[in-house]
Amino acid sequence: RVDVVTLGESMILFQSYNQGALQYEPLFTKSLAGAESNVAIGLSRLGKKVRWIGRLGGDPFGDLVLTTLAGQGVDVSHAVRDSEAPTAVYFKDFKRYGDPAVYYYRKGSAASRLTPDMIDEAWLEGAGHLHVTGITPALGEHTAAATRRLMELAREKGLTVSFDPNLRRKLWSEELARKTLLSLIPLCDIFMPGDEEAEFLLGGMEIEAYGKAFLDMGPKLVAMKLGAEGSIGFTEKACVRAEPFAVERLIDTVGAGDAFASGLLSVLLEHREELAGGLGEEALHEALHRANLLGSMATQFKGDWEGLPTLSEVRAILDGEKH
Numbered sequence: 405r406v407d408v409v410t411l412g413e414s415m416i417l418f419q420s421y422n423q424g425a426l427q428y429e430p431l432f433t434k435s436l437a438g439a440e441s442n443v444a445i446g447l448s449r450l451g452k453k454v455r456w457i458g459r460l461g462g463d464p465f466g467d468l469v470l471t472t473l474a475g476q477g478v479d480v481s482h483a484v485r486d487s488e489a490p491t492a493v494y495f496k497d498f499k500r501y502g503d504p505a506v507y508y509y510r511k512g513s514a515a516s517r518l519t520p521d522m523i524d525e526a527w528l529e530g531a532g533h534l535h536v537t538g539i540t541p542a543l544g545e546h547t548a549a550a551t552r553r554l555m556e557l558a559r560e561k562g563l564t565v566s567f568d569p570n571l572r573r574k575l576w577s578e579e580l581a582r583k584t585l586l587s588l589i590p591l592c593d594i595f596m597p598g599d600e601e602a603e604f605l606l607g608g609m610e611i612e613a614y615g616k617a618f619l620d621m622g623p624k625l626v627a628m629k630l631g632a633e634g635s636i637g638f639t640e641k642a643c644v645r646a647e648p649f650a651v652e653r654l655i656d657t658v659g660a661g662d663a664f665a666s667g668l669l670s671v672l673l674e675h676r677e678e679l680a681g682g683l684g685e686e687a688l689h690e691a692l693h694r695a696n697l698l699g700s701m702a703t704q705f706k707g708d709w710e711g712l713p714t715l716s717e718v719r720a721i722l723d724g725e726k727h
């Protein structure tokens with residue numbers, strides 16, 4: 405049994421050791437990045453069985469992606485190696501204020517050579533849910549078609565599907581991003597945009613109007629990230645706001661959205677059967693509340709996923725709230 409399958413590009417992440425400006429820092433630490441593998445790690449720490457699918461170079465960095473994910477309890481047995489292309493690398497540049505800047509070195513990477521005919525039914529075997537993001541379709545025409553194919557296949561096989569648009573403006577043009585992301589929304593059950601992404605996709609509206617507009621496109625549940633304002637969720641039956649958790653030491657915002665997705669899915673997976681009929685208020689609030697907690701924790705550690713909690717840590721924090 406596999407709770408979640410996810411597909412995406414994982415990269416080797418270099419971040420300056422002292423969080424200084426990239427051009428002057430002599431020392432870098434090496435880790436793993438990739439929105440989907442961040443979600444895979446987050447869910448695995450919360451006790452879910454996750455299978456990560458991706459294409460990696462036949463290089464030492466590809467080995468490192470696999471050993472790191474396997475070390476986090478993620479199933480990597482279906483990952484594909486491509487000896488003719490590299491594993492991508494990625495640098496994070498910490499700024500004195502605001503979000504870190506990111507620099508990608510991923511053109512021509514093994515992951516960007518994914519085509520629809522490579523999609524393998526075996527990837528979904530034994531699984532209940534598929535999670536994808538808008539980053540894979542941003543890598544090229546073929547990766548976009550492959551993402552669509554996998555979402556369709558998952559639906560045909562009765563899996564539920566979640567989709568985080570993860571808009572990365574550096575990767576594609578505004579027009580293509582908007583058109584492609586909008587076209588994938590009807591293929592998911594759970595859609596999780598940020599408020600800025602919602603505005604990018606649909607133009608300026610009241611928050612509640614976004615919920616209705618996205619639900620009208622097909623998803624059964626829409627969870628919107630509102631940054632420092634927490635989050636809001638919409639289903640046919642409910643509209644619920646969840647308050648944010650305090651961030652005591654803001655260190656690195658990259659990966660917070662993936663942490664949110666892990667927290668959200670970890671609860672929603674327990675209610676898969678109810679999704680189609682419209683999840684009620686209580687379960688929706690529990691999912692958003694846990695998602696907010698994970699999002700806030702991710703920002704308080706350097707690295708995309710290193711600060712993500714285990715299930716017992718989450719329980720201890722949430723139980724502590726009640727006393």
Ligand code: KDG
Pocket residue numbers: 413437438439440442494539572658659660661662708
């Ligand atoms: O959400 C975090 C990701 O942005 C980061 O891990 C790198 O996957 C990545 C990307 O393509 O930006």
